[in-house]
Amino acid sequence: GAGVSQSPRYKVAKRGQDVALRCDPISGHVSLFWYQQALGQGPEFLTYFQNEAQLDKSGLPSDRFFAERPEGSVSTLKIQRTQQEDSAVYLCASSRTRNSNQPQHFGDGTRLSIL
Amino acid sequence: AQTVTQSQPEMSVQEAETVTLSCTYDTSESNYYLFWYKQPPSRQMILVIRQEAYKQQNATENRFSVNFQKAAKSFSLKISDSQLGDTAMYFCAFSRYDNYGQNFVFGPGTRLSVLP
Incomplete structure (x- = not known):
């Protein structure tokens, strides 16, 4: 696809449930990163x-x-036995090569809410 | 470990005016990369501008330019002729020089509002 795609866009789960978040990076991109972004904060690796x-x-x-x-393309982030402190936006990013000067291209993120 | 600080949680600017967002960082590395990312309310992070630490010349990208002061470990972003579409969270990010992939270290962000 043209950009990084993440699904679902929103996820609500009860405390203790397992969740799986998917990231489909830009085709051919070697590097893939996951970040957690709490409300009003910068992403954390x-x-x-x-x-x-x-x-x-x-x-x-x-x-x-x-x-x-x-398989070196799609990635899944799984969280088991979710806790309330896991509530955040989870961002996926990919970059074309392994070199750190390459910009990272971000998806829209998955907003996870744990009740 | 590297840290990135953005001391202005919120800023506002009138449309067509110029605004400068500040960023400082702490590292013992001599080679590294610095980035400014923009995150509009739609949430997708978009690269604004990139600076390589070994280059003395400040990066520019249309209305966006940086003031990179390596000795002071300062990397500010200047937005000229501000537009309503510039309203967003702005994050400064640091990446070590490496050929094996490095995660970004982000600052806490500055919320910029461009006022009509």
């Missing part, structure tokens, strides 16, 4: 993929968070 390899997951807040990109 969660994890990074280069093709199918997860090279950095230092930003994942707990072992309830899990991300994968099995």
Whole structure:
């Protein structure tokens, strides 16, 4: 597609439920990033993929968070046993190469609300 | 670890005027990249401008320009001839120089309102 696509756009879940958020990056983009953005704050890094390899997951807040990109394209961020503090917008970004001077192209995000 | 600070949570400017958004960062790296991103209410982050730390010349992109002061670790964004469509959150972001991919470190953002 022309841009980074994320689904669903909005997700409401009850505390304790598992959720899965999808990211479809720009075709051919090597690098894929997940960020968490709390209301009124800047995005905070969660994890990074280069093709199918997860090279950095230092930003994942707990072992309830899990991300994968099995074929080096679409990525899924899964949150198990959701908590209220998980409520945020989850942004996915991709960039064309692995070089850090490349701009990251962002999706619209998924707004997750935990009740 | 790198940190990015934006000391102006909110700013406003009259249409057609000029406004400057400030950003400072802390790093021990000598080579890195700096970015300004815009996030309108629709939420998608859009790249505004990019600066490579090893370049002394300030980046410009149409009405947008930066004042990059490497020694002071300052990276301000100037918007000239402000337009209503410039209303958005503006985030300053830092990326280390690396060929193996690096996440961005974002500042907390500045909410800019352009007034008619």
